Amino acid sequence: LPACALSDGVNTSHISSRSPASSPLFQGLKKAPRVGLQNYRPDSESSLSGDSTSGLSSLVAGCPLLETLEVIGPGFVSVLPRLEPCTRASVEPRGMCAWARGVGDAHLAALEALPQLRRLSLAGLPGVLRGTGLLQLARRCTDLRVLSLANLGSLKTMNYSAALLETLKQCTQLxxxxxxxxxxxxxxxxxxxxxxxxxxxxxxxxxxxxxxxxxxxxxxxxxxxxxxxxxxxxxxxxxxxxxxxxxxxxxxxxxxxxxxxxxxxxxxxxxxxxxxxxxxxxxxxxxxxxxxxxxxxxxxxx
Structure with missing residues (x-):
């Protein structure tokens, strides 16, 4: 899954109440709503809730036997090369979807409802702050066999070291x-x-x-x-x-x-x-x- 798929996105009711297009005067001028994902609007950033996991909870509830899961942030590129020299700098991708940035510890914690999870890959998730969700997940997903973590949180410092150590202690089947x-x-x-x-x-x-x-x-x-x-x-x-x-x-x-x-x-x-x-x-x-x-x-x- 791309990371933005885990976000509940924009509060549409909040946007509609602020938008002048909701007035009858503009009813004939506005575009018909697109079917699918909602459009991201810069002025709606305050309505993004990084801790809202209702959509993810629905997904997990519908797939309780899931064994393999990948969550990858848009624009993630591994620093390890195949044939070319290693890149000298590693920075967060520009223009990352705001929904993807909102995916954090609460979303990882919600994955604890997948007791049969065996393979987990998490990459390019700057919203992971302390790694507490990773630890909570590891305590419940006791059959985890394969774990791949890449560029979680800030790339200027490693801010989830303590949680990582506790997580490893829980992964006895890894x-x-x-x-x-x-x-x-x-x-x-x-x-x-x-x-x-x-x-x-x-x-x-x-x-x-x-x-x-x-x-x-x-x-x-x-x-x-x-x-x-x-x-x-x-x-x-x-x-x-x-x-x-x-x-x-x-x-x-x-x-x-x-x-x-x-x-x-x-x-x-x-x-x-x-x-x-x-x-x-x-x-x-x-x-x-x-x-x-x-x-x-x-x-x-x-």
Missing amino acids: QELRLEQPYLNANASFFEALSCCSRLQQLCLISRSGTFDASATENFMERCCQVIMCHMFMGGTLVSCRTLQKALLDRFSAERGALSVVIYPLQHEDLPSVIRCIPLSLLDRITLFQSHVAQPPHLSPL
Whole structure:
């Protein structure tokens, strides 16, 4: 779903009471209403309610057995390239639909009514402020297996770190995690929370200006013995990334034959060549952002 589909949109009764076109004098001049989505009017921004989730609640009530859900904001583009160098800046898309900006924590919390949800992708949602809805969802959707989060909230700071850690502690059945967020701090607390996902098999972290704790990463890999993929594209020097990558491969390759470890600076000019070396099965499934619902199936050009 595009993010704006979750919004209840504009209060039409409020608009009609303010519009001069409602006068009988203008009845013959105004256009007939279009069938479908309501038009967005700049002067009606005050009537947008970011916390109104009645439309979403109706959708959830009608599809209680839903297992896969994607909510993607208009204009979202992953910062991780396929063949070209990583973009130097990551900003919120201009001209984003005002309805999409209103999708926030209350909407995520409403998804708790989907107890059989197994795959969830959330991307490009600036209205998510503290991540409380994500935590509420995780507490009820206990069978979540695949989680992909990208660019939630502000891109100038990571404002849902605390809720993210608590969310990870609830995801005991999680097998795949893809997290793309600027300024991610993958420190000891992060990996301690991630260690609660004892069934995790694939991990991909992507963060412009992000940081990681090497020793905490090793401890996590030791505790989560089913992890066979660890891809991290963050900040740090090339030396520190290569050192950690070598340490993980040397320590765990013997007991995990299919282990894939790639740790590399996100904004390094040689990143495209590194991406070319990643197995296509992993690249197209989790490393690169994918929408399995909104995009037609395609073969990788690599």
